[in-house]
Amino acid sequence: MRSSASAASEVMMEIEASKPQGQGLVVGGLSPLSETLWKEKTNTELVGDVSARLTWKDLTVMVTLNNGDTQNVLEALTGYAEPGSFTALMGPSGSGKSTLLDALSGRLAANAFLSGTILLNGRRANLSFGTAAYVTQDDTLIGTLTVRETISYSAQLRLPDRMPWSEKRALVESTIIEMGLQDCADTVIGNWHLRGISGGEKRRVSIALEILMRPRLLFLDEPTSGLDSASAFFVTQTLRSLSRDGRTVIASIHQPSSEVFELFDRLYLLSGGKTVYFGQASEAYEFFAQAGFPCPSLRNPSDHFLRCINSDFDKVKATLKGSMKIRFETNDDPLEKITTAEAIRTLVDSYRTSQYCYSAKEKVEEMSKIKGTVLDSGGSQASFLMQAFTLTKRSFVNMSRDFGYYWLRLVIYIVVTICIGTIYLNVGTSYSSILARGACASFVFGFVTFMSIGGFPSFVEDMKVFQRERMNGHYGVTSFVISNTLSAMPFLILITFISGTVCYFMVRLHPGFSHYVFFVLCLYASVTVVESLMMAIASIVPNFLMGIITGAGIQGIFMLVSGYFRLPNDIPKPVWRYPMSYISFHFWALQGQYQNDLKGLVFDNQTPDMPKISGEYILEYVFQIDVNRSKWIDLSVIFSMIIIYRIIFFIMIKINEDVTPWVRGYLARRRMQQKSGNQNTTVAPYGLTQSPSLRTYVTGGGTSKNNR
């Protein structure tokens, strides 16, 4: 078998061989090779009529706070981003950079309401789910995969099926080179037990994943944060080169060095949600000078701009003056004479009446009038089957490499079942074994299945990757649910088969192969139900600590009404018996296993004065089991619960994506109209939603078939 390194070097040789004369691979930009490959293999033109012209006018974002108050995070912002340009959003922490990016890309939080107009190519458009690529601040990647594997799986998930694998591989390799990841291409990303690539490299992997599909519109939230100056320059240069290929690139940048600042085409400077400056980055220097805040010599211009508009400096100065009795030297710097809050007011007012503001508004009007191409989903072009297959494979590889996902659980399960086996060793058929058998089954289907909750943190990590990829339109919910179910199956079968066998034969439960198979199947079904239950919980409570507490609480209640801690007929009828005990999978597992174990056995204390007791009698009169119902029906109920919980997971995600934004949109419209009293205020549904179905409404385009 060829090693991945040799395969990679072959690909690189292919790349070298296919290079046009005199044209090298461009490091820090889209290589001619990948550009050509992309156009040839996907029949997609990258520039021209599919370019993305984005405008936003009077964009206001209001958030509702926990105490019911509202706060304007962005106030009446107007601006635009053109193809072939790189726009940087800058401002102090909390100025609204991320919120502006979120508003433009249709990713606002549930409590945020948007008003104003956002147009893409002169039309309203929902930019989520792949129409625009978005690189978030957090690098949510699968820790057990190498850089090359991460990008390769992403290519398989999104590139068209008809594109041969060798060409997909070539695209992957060229993307690795574009992002300067050659040296760490075969290193794992890293997780809690695997030492992986550096933070800067993770950032570059996240960007590589999004530029792989050559999106026409690219949003990046702080792509250079946490990078050293060389890496930050490299990343920014790459983004600039991407924009030069006719793409529209908008990125929020925290504290750029002067070299990085020089790479910006346009600068959007924000403070407290207001526009301080929007225009050519190179002209910002002049604007600040005109407004009375010239940049002192020997100061980095971007540092100066941020210094002028960061009101935290007022607090810092006041604290220093008060507590440390520091006296600030007065010099010619205007910022020493006035507070930063006053400087911000002056700059905001200056901008409002400046030629920069007028020309921006004019340009927005002009761009809004031109109705360009409707950009449909730039998301996945792979078929549903290819997505499901790739996701299953990726998930299986991850599960097999992540020690905490299943291997640790396997070890614990074996240890615990050996303990059970030792305690109930060769339980027999004496009178005392009746209670022992009941307790043993209750422990196995109660506590042993409960331990499956331990996989929740790993699943939450998977969910984060899913959410990032889903929001960027890489694949749909169905593919994720199917892949998760299939990839987990071999591990769950292995865990339950080994631990079930250890337990069954050490305890010597009911002899007979079919009894043993039932026990193992019931254990498998119960453990899978717990997994599915936790999956459904994760779709509602994505925080892993809260998820574990919720899952533990639900299972505790299920155990209580399972018929062991209180006999079925004694469980209070309202709520606990009907419906709780029937919803509890423990109840069905115990009903089935008691029958499986006791039916056909005879209990005898080997003393002449004590009668023999049949298992049927105990089932009916001691454990109060419905003996007329087949144990296989009990088992099928547990299997149906697996499907039900997976459907709940699917529905919850769909509700979050489709229904919640619709409700929020409706509430926002009412709230904004009430607040402003102006019926003409446009509350843009596209800005509030992440719904693929609303995309159909706003763009007239269809929902991608792969986003099912």
Ligand SMILES: Nc1ncnc2c1ncn2[C@@H]1O[C@H](COP(=O)(O)OP(=O)(O)OP(=O)(O)O)[C@@H](O)[C@H]1O
């Ligand atoms: N959904 C929300 N609910 C409540 N407050 C919010 C919400 N979104 C943003 N804010 C508030 O709005 C302000 C701007 O936040 P935002 O994250 O956009 O700033 P930022 O400029 O990106 O900051 P940073 O550089 O630190 O990431 C902050 O004060 C933040 O607390």
